[in-house]
Amino acid sequence: MITLSEVAKRAQVTAATVSNVLRNREKVHPETAERVLKAIAELGYRPNLNARALKKGRSSTLALMLSNIANPFYPEFVLAAERAARSAGHFLLVCNTDDDAKVGQAYLNQIAGTFADGVLVMNTDIAFNEFCTSTMQSVPILLTMWERPEAPPALPCIAVDFARAGALAAAHLLELGHRDIGMLIGDGCGGLQNARSDGFLAVLRAAGIETDAAAVLQIRDSIDAGYAACMQLMANRPQLTAIFATNDLLAIGAAQALITLRRTVPDDVSVIGITDIQLAHQVHPALTTVAIQTAAVAELSVDRLIRLIQTPDQQPSMVLAPPPELVVRASTGPRRAASS
Amino acid sequence: MITLSEVAKRAQVTAATVSNVLRNREKVHPETAERVLKAIAELGYRPNLNARALKKGRSSTLALMLSNIANPFYPEFVLAAERAARSAGHFLLVCNTDDDAKVGQAYLNQIAGTFADGVLVMNTDIAFNEFCTSTMQSVPILLTMWERPEAPPALPCIAVDFARAGALAAAHLLELGHRDIGMLIGDGCGGLQNARSDGFLAVLRAAGIETDAAAVLQIRDSIDAGYAACMQLMANRPQLTAIFATNDLLAIGAAQALITLRRTVPDDVSVIGITDIQLAHQVHPALTTVAIQTAAVAELSVDRLIRLIQTPDQQPSMVLAPPPELVVRASTGPRRAASS
Structure with a gap:
């Protein structure tokens, strides 16, 4: 597979310049751009998932903000969300806010509208939810793992009962x-x-x-x-x-x-x-x-975030995840007659 | 705290435009830029960590690529690395490559020289290491958790004995x-x-x-x-x-x-x-x-990556992490006389 770096090397520019030419995002000197396009043609470079997504006018990078990566639940969610994002042609960047709303705000400021075209925010505190609401104007935000479907937040959300x-x-x-x-x-x-x-x-x-x-x-x-x-x-x-x-x-x-x-x-x-x-x-x-059903909720969340980016006006404000289910294993049994 | 979004709202522009004005990265129409700067002054907006870091001509966003977020070792590394990055004024974005070198390459293409100013790559396979070497020209890359200090890779690395x-x-x-x-x-x-x-x-x-x-x-x-x-x-x-x-x-x-x-x-x-x-x-x-000593290795890795970004020519090609240490708990004991 020909890489962007190889194109950059042949065109004697940085990878960022190649990327800019592909995106038409910054002014690249016409001669430089021509050199890059020539290198792309000569090497038979196929833009990656991201470049293809951009061609269609779709966003390509999602962010997932979570509060505590050390809690094993979150990595399991990340794994499923990353796979779902990638299979839809999107990259997923993960930010760990370390249980600190101020850190969460700093990350959101950093990524909103620049790195990320949409942000999934996992169950956070009220202060942070309010901050998300004020940031929603610059980037679509979807809350997920909302714990109280009977009391929806001001932002679009995926709720779990x-x-x-x-x-x-x-x-x-x-x-x-x-x-x-x-x-x-x-x-x-x-x-x-x-x-x-x-x-x-x-x-x-x-x-x-x-x-x-x-x-x-x-x-x-x-x-x-x-x-x-x-x-x-x-x-x-x-x-x-x-x-x-x-x-x-x-x-x-x-x-x-x-x-x-x-x-x-x-x-x-x-x-x-x-x-x-x-x-x-x-x-x-x-x-x-x-x-x-962590994986199912993660997949649903990614799917809904992508829809929210593409057609924000047509999305419901709350989507209910599949219902929780009892899984009986070995740690529960009948109360013993002796103990009462 | 006044946010970038509030500045954007007041100046009637997007958050991305405010960000561009702060960074001088893209051509913003002079009238628009003036409106943004006026809003910043009126609201008393203090640029976040990132903006401050950029002012000093320092990079601001690091990426960490790891292969399997579902393995609990990685989240523990992420937690420590994120804290270390943040305390040094940098953001850390995490990419899970899902044990797939092709996915790793796609992420690296995506982030090298665009989102991330430096990339930490955790123990991956040989194919991916080679790919990293070819990408090193567009973004500093530091391998970490290198398992064989006696056989250093072609890239700068943090080795653990x-x-x-x-x-x-x-x-x-x-x-x-x-x-x-x-x-x-x-x-x-x-x-x-x-x-x-x-x-x-x-x-x-x-x-x-x-x-x-x-x-x-x-x-x-x-x-x-x-x-x-x-x-x-x-x-x-x-x-x-x-x-x-x-x-x-x-x-x-x-x-x-x-x-x-x-x-x-x-x-x-x-x-x-x-x-x-x-x-x-x-x-x-x-x-x-x-x-x-996962946390110590993570902190060392972040510190060394930042140095690699700032003064690439002055960095050693390999740094040895603190030595492993035996932690005796309850799962080991003397061999029983009976069993032999």
Whole structure:
């Protein structure tokens, strides 16, 4: 494959100049441009995906802004989004805003209308959402993983019914006979994951079960935090027979803590999470969880962002992602008759 | 904080035009430029990090190309690299090449000399390294996580002494009395991780121990592959008392397999990896590993890339990262007298 660099070398210009000639974006001296076009013809250079996309008057580079690349959920989303973007002829650049709205604003300032022709913003905090709204005039922005479909934001978004995810987890534990249930609520990048816990509690209440405040902890969403919180939870309430965590990292940390406490999962205590990250099936015992179908949401998000760039006026303000689904593995089981 | 978008709105231009005025990069109509500068003055707009960096004639945006964002090692590197870049006044854009050299080439074509003023390329295959060499004329490229310091590439690089990492793992297992040791060699994005296994085997051989070929498996570096390979290894050689894996994912998968086989870690079988990803201390039992000090390597890489951009002629062709270090946790212990 002939590369842009080889064209540049033959034409004795920089790669940027070749790129500018292909894009007609900056004034290139006519003699230089002719030399570049001659080199392209002689070498039989085929412009890459990007150049082709530009020819059609389409944008070519998307950006994905996420808050915490160290949380394994985000890399899984990136992987699927990058593949979806590329198969549609677009590049995807990823910006990690490090859980800091100011950093997010700096990146958005940097990329809006220059590098990126459209930006996907993953669940962030309210301050940043407001900033996105003010930037929307210079570049199309699509929020994704919006957790509350019943309260749409001012920007176009892809919403996931996280309350339903919580409800499915509750129904599963109730069906297994659990009544003494602890809750670990993650305080994630988009704020407290309370759409999930609200959905969970609604089902419990409908069944006539009230969760004691002492059996609920709010913590950062990491394995380490889930571990520490579960130790505390079991010290507070040793009679618990199940733990619901609003995300898999917390649930995995909780299961590790139970091993340390020599409580068997699921015979003594059942554990369930939400998300279905890769690690959920890789730990032992494999984690029961509610899958939010990360790859499908990523693909939908990329598809909708491209539409938003191409025909902004024809797009719905909110699109609902496929519904979450219960995935039963080895970490949940019937409440033991002995423990009550 | 006044944003670029607000300036654009007041001056009735796009954000891209404001950006162009700040950079003097494209011809902006003088009247338009004056309107933009007036808006900047009236609003008291302070250009962001990027604009300030550009004023000093410094580049502002770095790119990091990696092959497999789904492998948890990479997000940890990204996190540290992004923080290092930002604290030096640079943005970092991440490209996931999805383990495909052709995709890597397309990204590099896209970003070289346009979006990015310098590119960090993480351990990739030989074909891609050659491509990088041909692109080096249009943008500074620094390879990082180069696994064989004794054989430097044609490009500037940051090398990690992975043979030493393997040697440290071997010395640790020998000291604990292990003689029947299985090996899981990862076939990673940069090819077979044989610098690590060579370092390991050299120490074993120096101690008069030959590893049987049947106790060595070469596999993709993932938890799932480590799990499957360990099942196979223990079926082939039930007398093994220790397993060395060239990376933590394989080691974690192996430990999970041993649990399934009801072999206790470390009483029956010790397990050791290389890298020290976050997960290594989060699993139960916590994994003994050789830390390659990911964050330190990421910071060094960013620092060296910036120098390469600023003063390309004064930079050494290879810089050695801080040496790997043994981190003893709970997954390794003395060989039991019973098993021999």
